[in-house]
Amino acid sequence: MRIGSTSTTGWKATAAVAMSNYIEAGAIIAIATSLSLWQDAFGIDDFAVGLLAAFSANAFGAAIGAAIGGPLCDRYGRKFIYTYDLVVFMVGVLIATFAVSFPMLLAAFLITGIAVGAGVPASWTYIAEEAPAHQRAKHVGAAQLAWSAGPVVGFLLAVVLTAPLGLLGARLVFFHLFLVAAVVWWIRRGLSESTLWKAARASEGGTPAPRRGLRELFSRGTNIKALAFLFGIYGFWGIVAGQMGIFMPRVYETAGVQSEVEQNLLQVLLWTCTLLATYFGFQRYADRMSRRTLYVLGAVLGVFAWVLLVFADATLPVLLLFAVSWGVSAGIGAQAFYALWTSELFATPYRASAQGVLFFAARVSIGLLSYFFPVMLATSGVPAVGLLMIGLLLLSLVVGAVWSPDTRGKTLTQLEIERYGEVLSDTVARPATDRAGSPGA
Known part of the structure; x- marks a missing residue:
């Protein structure tokens, strides 16, 4: 796994890759804490604010970045x-830092989003x-840990910078993401390629993988069932979390918390x-207990939180x-288990x-x-949108409680054999008539 003296491996590699999640979450929070300021500065309405959030x-x-980055990640x-x-x-966060108009800001958010979408699926796969x-789970959890750190830092920066400095403070929050990304990019230059991906490519003589990803992904019932489950x-949980990531300060405001500092805290x-x-x-x-139990515990807590917000006085x-x-x-729920x-x-x-595909759909x-x-x-x-949130969270709870897979402690190769009846990585270079085994159920 080493690449000369600059190789980045083990937990250091996990940390460097997991920072994709810090950067994504940080970008979302930078947007969430600045939307009202951009709205006032550029004189845009609520629909335009929704457009900024949507793109x-x-x-x-x-979504666009994930649709592009996922297949490229498998091929190259x-x-x-x-x-x-x-x-x-x-490039995207720099444009946001110096944006002087709504179109410029919209372009910045779109570019930033594309980069994030390409990076996050690759990071979960690599880890x-x-x-x-x-x-x-411990290593994959590092990505969720970084995801959580992004908002903690982002909201604290909003309290320290945005509250006293207004839009200038918001621009500085975006600029801090530029600095973090530059450091992480430098560290990642020493990353080794994924061992499993290299093994799958060995029979191809180091050439790019055949264009088989999406075609074969949708050609097997095993995959369709997994896509639907995930x-x-x-997907249902993410709709709730996605609105919270961008609009939660507005939810607090609607619930009666008028101070932006209190909202951010x-x-x-x-x-x-x-x-x-x-x-x-x-x-x-x-990695040590029933994953179904841990998932259900997290899902129930999520439903409880929104029941409080809807049915109790704020x-x-x-x-x-x-x-x-x-x-x-x-912390223990849908996103961590999805990854x-x-x-x-x-x-x-x-x-x-x-x-x-899944990140795109979500x-x-x-x-x-x-x-x-x-x-x-x-x-x-809040009550009307809260009931919608509760319904979506209940769907996510039921799906996970009923169909959680038993994967704990098994290697990815073991799981591949269990699910497909063969190691598909070994069949890349062989004609279909020479392949042994059949898809798993």
Whole structure:
């Protein structure tokens, strides 16, 4: 796995790759904490605000990037994505930092989103492929840990910079993401290619993988079932989390919390709980206990949090309990398990393509609601949108509780044989008539 003296391996490699999640979450929070400021500065209405959110790293921008990056990651390698995605990201956040008009800001959000969408599926794939089987959840959890750290830092920066400096402070929050991305890009230059991907490519003499990813992904019933299951847990949950990521300060405002500092501090509390729950919950126990049980616990807490927000008076204790409940839920819930299961349930030749398809579908779903969420919130209030959120979370809970797979402690090769009846990575170069085995159920 080493590349001369600059090789980046082990936990250092996991950390460098996981920073894609810090950058994505940080970009979403930079948008969330600045939307009102951009709205005032450029004189745009709520629909235009929804458009900015929809085409950002939170929704359509990331969806486009995932649709492009997933197949490229399978064809040219996991490291191929890391050579370019952060460069594109840095261009996007720099444009946002110096934006002087709505079209310029919209372009910045779209570019940033595309880079994020390309990078995140590659990061989850790479981490899972390089992690030991008995510690896969612990390593994949590092990505969720970085995801949680992004909002903690982002909201704290909003309190420190945006509150006193206004739009200038918001621009500085975007610029900090440029600096982080530059450092991470430098570290990633020493990353080795995924061992599993290299093994799958060995029979091809180092040439790019055949264009088999999406075609074979959708040609097997095993894959279709896995795609449906994973969208069931992550797609429905993601619609809720996506609106919260961008619009939660507005939800707090509608619930009666008028101070932007207080709104941001509630979010700091929420995401700090997510970070702690990821480390002390998911990373410590998802490799050691029933994953179904841990998933259900997180899902139930998420439903409880929104029931509080909808049916209880929005007093300070209720809002604090909401922030803690949702924060813990997010740390041990759908996103962490999605990142883990989506790497375990697909074969190496199209593992990243599957993630790209799922990430695309989830982000499109978020984007469609983002068009209308600000208007719905303004006209109908928290109870109306909250009931929609509860319904989506219940769907995610049921899907995960009923169909959670038994993958703990198994190597990715073992899982591939169990699910497909063969190691598909070994059949790349052989004609179909020479391949042994059949798809798993």
